[in-house]
Amino acid sequence: MSKAYDPRDRFWRKAKKEGLRARSAFKLDEIQRRFHVLRAGARVLDLGAAPGGWCQVAARAVGPKGFVLGIDLEPISRLPFPVETWVADAFSPGLLARLRTQGRAPYDAVLSDLAPKTSGVRSSDEARSLELAERALGLSLEVLKRSGVFVVKVFMGGDFESFLRRSRAAFLDVRVVRPEASVARGSKEVYLVCRGPQPLEESAPEPDGLPPAKAT
Numbered sequence: 001m002s003k004a005y006d007p008r009d010r011f012w013r014k015a016k017k018e019g020l021r022a023r024s025a026f027k028l029d030e031i032q033r034r035f036h037v038l039r040a041g042a043r044v045l046d047l048g049a050a051p052g053g054w055c056q057v058a059a060r061a062v063g064p065k066g067f068v069l070g071i072d073l074e075p076i077s078r079l080p081f082p083v084e085t086w087v088a089d090a091f092s093p094g095l096l097a098r099l100r101t102q103g104r105a106p107y108d109a110v111l112s113d114l115a116p117k118t119s120g121v122r123s124s125d126e127a128r129s130l131e132l133a134e135r136a137l138g139l140s141l142e143v144l145k146r147s148g149v150f151v152v153k154v155f156m157g158g159d160f161e162s163f164l165r166r167s168r169a170a171f172l173d174v175r176v177v178r179p180e181a182s183v184a185r186g187s188k189e190v191y192l193v194c195r196g197p198q199p200l201e202e203s204a205p206e207p208d209g210l211p212p213a214k215a216t
């Protein structure tokens with residue numbers, strides 16, 4: 001028999017106890033322990049960062065010589081140095097230019113825990129999630145250093161395999177991870193840990209230098 005959904009599960013309680021803003025912090029914490037995606041002094045872009053749990057874990061990993069930029073549609077209440085946060089839409093056409101001029105791009109790591117507001121209609125929620133993951137993938141290829149790492153949330157749904165194929169074409173090494181904190185929720189989410197971005201092919205750029213943000 002499957003366990004009843006418990007919003008205040010052990011990860012929630014642990015987050016409270018450790019002063020972390022979200023139980024999701026333990027997903028990045030596990031990824032960091034297993035894959036060492038963040039090192040001291042690294043510059044990190046955290047997409048879909050509110051309320052700030054991943055920023056807290058990233059800040060701890062990169063230390064005072066690092067930099068963490070958290071971006072979300074929702075405001076993130078202030079976090080101590082080296083975290084900076086912006087209220088911004090990942091799809092905003094000017095975001096890439098702003099990351100380069102004011103956001104200290106390029107980055108050692110791009111993290112994406114982007115998730116849409118769920119509607120309850122599984123197919124459209126999955127499609128929207130995939131659009132967010134695609135956007136994060138496109139952005140990461142523009143702003144990552146050659147030695148950089150990209151961590152992205154994606155749901156095991158209809159188009160998961162094609163997203164995985166695109167990620168494998170874009171990076172030298174891609175691992176699929178299902179953190180314990182996701183398993184505990186019975187969630188279908190997994191994270192891809194992608195290393196070694198491949199050079200972008202020359203193609204006619206969009207106005208902000210990115211491939212189209214959304215399928216037409």
Ligand SMILES: C[S@@+](CC[C@H](N)C(=O)[O-])C[C@H]1O[C@@H](n2cnc3c(N)ncnc32)[C@H](O)[C@@H]1O
Pocket residue numbers: 021022024025047048049050051052053054055071072073074088089090091113114115116117132
């Ligand atoms: C699961 S939450 C992130 C939790 C975060 N990793 C933490 O540990 O606190 C997903 C976030 O994605 C954000 N989001 C969704 N669509 C977005 C978009 N187009 N641009 C920026 N943020 C977006 C939501 O506002 C939400 O805060």
